[in-house]
Amino acid sequence: MAAPEFAVPVLEEFPAVPALQPGAMAHNKPFVASAPLNGALGFPGELPEDWQPRAIAHMGELLHKYRSLRVFLDSCVHCGACTDKCHYFLGTGDPKNMPVARQDLLRSVYRRYFTLPGKLFPALVGARDLTREVLDDWFRYFNECSECRRCSVFCPYGIDTAEITMAAREILDSVGVGHKYVNEIIGKVHKIGNNLGLPGPALHNTVEGLEEDMKDETGEDVRMPVDEAGAEVLLVTPSADFFAEPHVYSLIGYAKVFHAAGIRWTLSTTASEAGNFGMFIGNYEQLHKVAGRIRQAALELGVKRVVVGECGHAWRVAYSFWNTLNGVGAGGDDHYAQLLQKQLDPRYKQPSHICEVTWDLIRRGALTLDKEANDHRVVTFHDSCNVARASRMGDVPGGQFEIPRAIIRAVANHFVEMAPGTTHEQTFCCGGGGGLLSDELIELRVKGAMPRMAALKNVVDQHGVNFMAMICAICKAQFTKVFPYYGFKMGMVGGVHQLVSDAIRLGAKQ
Amino acid sequence: MSAASLFFALLFYFATVVLVAGVAAKVYEFARTPAPLKIPTTPAPTTTFGVVLRMAREIAFFESLFKSNLWIWVFGWAFHFALLLVLLRHLRYFTEPVWAWVVWIQPFGMYAGFAMAGAAACLWARRFLVERIRYISTPSDHLMIALLLGIAASGLMMKFVTRTDIVAVKAFFLGLMRFDWQALPADAPLYVHLTLVAGLMIVFPFSKLLHAPGVFFSPTRNQVDDPREHRHLAPWAARLDA
Numbered sequence: 001m002a003a004p005e006f007a008v009p010v011l012e013e014f015p016a017v018p019a020l021q022p023g024a025m026a027h028n029k030p031f032v033a034s035a036p037l038n039g040a041l042g043f044p045g046e047l048p049e050d051w052q053p054r055a056i057a058h059m060g061e062l063l064h065k066y067r068s069l070r071v072f073l074d075s076c077v078h079c080g081a082c083t084d085k086c087h088y089f090l091g092t093g094d095p096k097n098m099p100v101a102r103q104d105l106l107r108s109v110y111r112r113y114f115t116l117p118g119k120l121f122p123a124l125v126g127a128r129d130l131t132r133e134v135l136d137d138w139f140r141y142f143n144e145c146s147e148c149r150r151c152s153v154f155c156p157y158g159i160d161t162a163e164i165t166m167a168a169r170e171i172l173d174s175v176g177v178g179h180k181y182v183n184e185i186i187g188k189v190h191k192i193g194n195n196l197g198l199p200g201p202a203l204h205n206t207v208e209g210l211e212e213d214m215k216d217e218t219g220e221d222v223r224m225p226v227d228e229a230g231a232e233v234l235l236v237t238p239s240a241d242f243f244a245e246p247h248v249y250s251l252i253g254y255a256k257v258f259h260a261a262g263i264r265w266t267l268s269t270t271a272s273e274a275g276n277f278g279m280f281i282g283n284y285e286q287l288h289k290v291a292g293r294i295r296q297a298a299l300e301l302g303v304k305r306v307v308v309g310e311c312g313h314a315w316r317v318a319y320s321f322w323n324t325l326n327g328v329g330a331g332g333d334d335h336y337a338q339l340l341q342k343q344l345d346p347r348y349k350q351p352s353h354i355c356e357v358t359w360d361l362i363r364r365g366a367l368t369l370d371k372e373a374n375d376h377r378v379v380t381f382h383d384s385c386n387v388a389r390a391s392r393m394g395d396v397p398g399g400q401f402e403i404p405r406a407i408i409r410a411v412a413n414h415f416v417e418m419a420p421g422t423t424h425e426q427t428f429c430c431g432g433g434g435g436l437l438s439d440e441l442i443e444l445r446v447k448g449a450m451p452r453m454a455a456l457k458n459v460v461d462q463h464g465v466n467f468m469a470m471i472c473a474i475c476k477a478q479f480t481k482v483f484p485y486y487g488f489k490m491g492m493v494g495g496v497h498q499l500v501s502d503a504i505r506l507g508a509k510q
Numbered sequence: 511m512s513a514a515s516l517f518f519a520l521l522f523y524f525a526t527v528v529l530v531a532g533v534a535a536k537v538y539e540f541a542r543t544p545a546p547l548k549i550p551t552t553p554a555p556t557t558t559f560g561v562v563l564r565m566a567r568e569i570a571f572f573e574s575l576f577k578s579n580l581w582i583w584v585f586g587w588a589f590h591f592a593l594l595l596v597l598l599r600h601l602r603y604f605t606e607p608v609w610a611w612v613v614w615i616q617p618f619g620m621y622a623g624f625a626m627a628g629a630a631a632c633l634w635a636r637r638f639l640v641e642r643i644r645y646i647s648t649p650s651d652h653l654m655i656a657l658l659l660g661i662a663a664s665g666l667m668m669k670f671v672t673r674t675d676i677v678a679v680k681a682f683f684l685g686l687m688r689f690d691w692q693a694l695p696a697d698a699p700l701y702v703h704l705t706l707v708a709g710l711m712i713v714f715p716f717s718k719l720l721h722a723p724g725v726f727f728s729p730t731r732n733q734v735d736d737p738r739e740h741r742h743l744a745p746w747a748a749r750l751d752a
Contacts, residue, residue, distance in 0.1 A: 020641055065746060067543040068729045074536070075724030078651050079586065080636065080643040081578035095645050104646065116716050117650070125717075126648035152551045154578035156568070156586075157721055158730035160551065284546065288750050320548045320737045324747070332741035336751040349738050389551055392735055397553035425553060426577075 006443045008485045009091055009450040011457045017084040018093035025094040028444050029140045030436075033178035040187040041286060044176035051175040052130055056113050058174040059167070063114065065284075068163040073110045075157045076100060082151040082161075087428045088144050091447035096141045099151035099161040105137055106168050139177055142168040144444055146434035147280065147313075148385035153425050165434070166282025173281055181438035186277050189290050194239035194273035203269055206242050214252060220506045222259045224251075224267065229301050231266035232345075233258065235354070236274045236294055236318070237309025238473035246494040247476055250310050253497025254354050256504045260368070261361050265307075271297035274314035275473065279321075280435035288325050291317065295326035295340060304345040307352050310495050312384035312472030313433065318351045319391040355471060356393050358500060359403045362410050368505040374412035377467040379499065380459050381405055381417070382452065382479075383427035384472035398424075404471055404496050411503035416463040422455035430470075432478030445478060446485045453486045460488070469496045515682070515694040518704055522686055525711035532715025533723060540727040544744035554735035561734050568731055582636070589629035595622035596665070603680045604687065620669060627662035630655055654717065657710055664703035674700045 035045025048054065063070050082099040084090070089097035096102060104126065111118030111127035118127030128134060147162035172178065188197040198206075207224035214222040225231060235258075241251040258265045271294045278286030298306055306328050308318045323329025327337040328344070328351050344350045361367050381404060393399040401424050408415050422428055431448030459465040470476060470493070479493040555561045567573040572590075575583045599619025602608045634655040637647045668674040675695040685692035694700070713719065726732065743751075 017642075020645055064543060065546065065744075067540060067545040067727060068549060070543050071540055071724050071727045071729070075718070075721040075728070077718045077721050078643070078646050078648070079575070079582055080640065080646065081575050081582055083642040083646065085578070095642070098642060098646065100646050117713075123649065124653070125650045149551060152730050154574055156572050156575040156578075157725045158551060158568075158574065158728040160549065160730050163549070284747060285750065288747075323737050323741045324547060324743055327741070327751075329738050329741060331739050334741070334743075334748075334751070337741050351738070390549070392552055392554075392556075395556075397556060397735065400552065425551075 006446070008446055009453075011450070011454045011486060013454070013458060015090060015451060015454045018090065020095045021093035022095055025088075025092045025097065025144060025444065026140065028144065028441065030143045030438055031180040031440055032139075033180040033183040035176075037180060037183045037187055038173070038176055038178045040190065041173070041178075041183055041283075043173045043178060043183075046176045048176060051135070055130060055135070055171050055175050056109075058171050059110065060114070062167050062170060063110075066163070066167065068160065069167050072103070072157075072159040072163055073107050076103060076107065076159055079156065081154050081156060082159075085151045085154050086145075086161075087148070087150070087431060087451045088146070088444065088448045091431070091450035092444070094144075096137070097144055102141055102145055103159070103161055103164045105134070105141055106164055109134060135172075135175075135177065138168050139172055142172070143179055143436065143441070146385070146429045146431070146436055146448070148429035148433055149389040150385065150426065150429065153389060162434075166279070168282075169280070170282040173283065179281070179435060179438075182277050182280055182435040186281075186286055186290065189273055189277075189293070193270060193293065195275050195277065196239040196242075198239055198242060198272065200269040203242060203267070203272055207267065210248070210252060210255070214255065218256075218506050220259065222255050222506065224255050225265065226267045227269055227301070228264075228266040231264045231301060231303055233263055233265035233305045233307050234271065234294075234298050234301055234303040235265050235267055235307050235309060236271050236297075236314075236351075237267070237354075238275050238311040238314055239273045240473040240477060241309055242272075244473075244477060246480070246491075246498055247310075247473055249498035249501055250495030251497075253495065253499075253501030253504070254309060256501055256506060257354075257358050257361065257367065257497070260504060260506055261366050266301060266303070268297035268301060270300065274308050274311045274318065276314060276317040277435055279313060279317055287317070287321065291322060291325035294322070294328060298328065299340060299343070302343065304343070305348050305352065306344070306350055307354055307357055309354050310471040310473065310497060312386040312474060314473075315353055315471075316386035316390040319353070322351055353393050353403075355403050355407060355496060358497070359394075359407050362407065369411050369503045370505050371411060371413050371503055373503045374499055375414070377412060377499070378414040378416060378463060378465045379408055379412050379467045379469050380415070380456070380465045381408060381423070381496075382430070382468050382470040382475060383423050384470055384475050385427060385429045385433060387471060388425055388427045404469075407496055408469055408499060411499045416459050416465055418455040418459050422451065428452040428455065430472070430475040430478040431482065433474050437474055437477055442481075446482050449478070449482045449486070453482075453488075456488070457486070467492055467494060467499075469494055469499055471496050511691060511693050512696065514696060514701070515691070518682075518694050518701075519686055519691055521708045522704075525708040529711040529714050536715055536720055537723050540723065544746065545729045545733070546744035546747045548733055548735075548737040548742050549729050550733040550735050551730040552735060554733065556735050558734055561732055565726070565732060568725065582633075585629045585632040585636070588625055589633060592622040592626035592629060595619045596626055596662075603676075603683050606680075606684060623662055623666050623669070627659060627666065630659045630662060634659065650717065654719075657706055661703060661706045661710065664699050664706065667699045668697075668703065672697075672699055
């Protein structure tokens with residue numbers, strides 16, 4: 001690893017709230033999407049002459065479409081409860097990374113054009129004209145928010161900065177100022193079917209290779225079917241699972257679980273991506289279109305269940321939004337929803353998380369597990385933000401915390417929690433979520449990971465933790481990249497189903 | 511009737527209309543704007559009754575703020591609870607006969623005035639002393655606390671220092687309510703108090719005081735966590751399914 005061009009934060013046992021360093025991250029900004037990338041999503045190629053009235057008009061439209069935006073822009077009292085809650089602020093000290101200050105970048109413009117005091121006395125209420133400088137600040141600082149919702153836990157009005165960030169990015173896209181990495185990925189999903197641009201034949205090749213590996217390892221014919229009509233389960237997983245490490249070990253884990261339980265399942269080349277970056281840019285049409293591929297695959301393959309692999313924001317979209325977007329769910333009485341919901345098996349939650357499937361099988365004694373296989377590991381669990389604060393698993397609130405932990409305890413003997421206040425609903429983002437996983441943002445990513453790294457260091461020092469399990473493809477990619485900056489080994493990062501994969505015993509019960 | 515009495519009579523009619531119509535318009539706007547996606551901050555209740563409880567805890571105890579920061583919670587909660595007691599105590603000036611429970615809470619409401627002023631002063635101090643909060647404070651944030659502090663101080667002044675003819679004040683307000691106008695005592699602290707209160711009523715629908723109705727409409731707090739069981743669809747979003 002080359003020496004970084006920035007100072008990596010020093011990890012303290014109890015990280016202090018930093019003093020303000022105005023402009024500390026002002027140099028940081030993502031690459032702007034090119035005209036073709038924007039055009040592919042129906043956005044203007046570049047900033048048009050009349051961008052300012054267009055941006056304001058678009059804000060007006062969003063105010064009529066999203067109650068969250070309207071209520072959140074009106075309700076903030078500047079109490080300061082959120083000011084020390086954002087990992088990017090804690091890691092950088094840049095005051096514009098305090099959630100309220102980030103929101104105010106947009107709120108100041110809202111006040112100027114949409115409220116009476118802002119029109120009459122802008123200076124008094126902190127209202128600002130939408131200038132090019134303000135727009136540039138939006139592009140910078142709304143791309144320094146991972147939409148992790150940690151601030152929303154602490155806000156007395158439940159103001160969620162993620163909603164503000166999504167609206168701001170949507171407005172930016174509407175005037176041709178897109179984030180290259182994100183818009184490129186959404187384009188790939190439309191064109192090829194997944195974020196990584198992995199075409200169908202490559203997917204077939206990959207899974208064949210993995211099937212051979214599993215045969216060598218277990219002696220069993222564990223299958224990884226693709227596009228098999230009539231399968232019971234359609235597994236939709238982040239495309240990183242197909243070849244990135246350590247993601248692929250979890251994919252192997254899912255295959256072994258289905259094999260051991262005798263569940264007929266399939267992947268789909270149409271729905272070869274669980275992730276949905278449409279959410280990151282707050283664009284409902286993109287969100288809807290990307291989610292539509294899953295609907296299409298489920299209908300074409302005639303599956304009874306849709307199961308989602310280890311991916312944080314994908315699980316948010318699947319759990320919270322799919323029923324709305326593509327009808328994977330229950331209770332729909334309209335034709336669009338019924339068409340799919342009549343096909344899905346009502347005895348199962350639609351969609352289900354792979355952890356719900358695995359935990360259900362473990363509870364019923366359907367899997368043979370050798371916990372000693374993970375005895376060389378001392379495991380901790382990193383709650384991924386979108387799973388923790390924007391979804392659920394199982395039947396009771398908080399199941400998204402308990403079920404992955406229950407699986408870990410069932411497959412490993414040594415499990416340690418990180419400090420309270422850094423896990424469960426108060427978990428810290430990995431630092432690379434929300435579409436910020438691009439190389440040019442590495443300084444932000446390293447610094448934003450600081451709170452999680454500090455919590456991890458404490459359990460590494462005190463309990464010898466050598467494996468951090470998680471259920472998010474972005475977390476996995478981010479941590480394998482930033483761990484070395486903090487002196488941790490990349491191999492400490494892995495999926496919950498990687499642990500399952502190592503512990504599960506296939507074939508005859510022993 | 512004096513010009514001052516007439517002025518305050520008209521001012522309070524105006525302030526009341528602005529407050530009621532302004533907040534009603536905002537509430538209508540909040541209510542009519544759809545929430546197209548399920549976005550409760552989880553873990554969230556899975557039933558409507560659970561949401562009622564969550565909201566009740568949020569309103570009565572400031573649950574989220576308590577998780578966040580103990581100092582803001584102590585001052586903020588004390589301020590709001592004191593304000594509530596003070597407001598309830600003031601019902602005696604608008605009702606005849608005065609309800610028994612309003613009589614009963616009079617002493618609490620009186621001393622709550624001190625708590626309200628003290629807590630507002632502490633909240634204001636945070637805007638100067640804590641660097642992060644200093645950074646996010648706008649002039650209107652300072653003015654708002656000044657306004658509230660001024661209301662509390664002028665009120666306490668009339669109660670404990672230069673007593674006002676409160677019987678006449680009550681007659682004035684009952685007169686306003688019955689459209690049978692009465693004279694208002696000519697009294698500086700009273701004029702200050704009433705002017706500031708009317709000012710607060712007028713800015714309410716245009717300011718951050720909208721957090722009061724806003725919190726009830728916050729989708730992260732008021733939504734039931736049941737997206738897999740019920741299809742949640744906004745009218746504008748439903749058109750995309752066609």
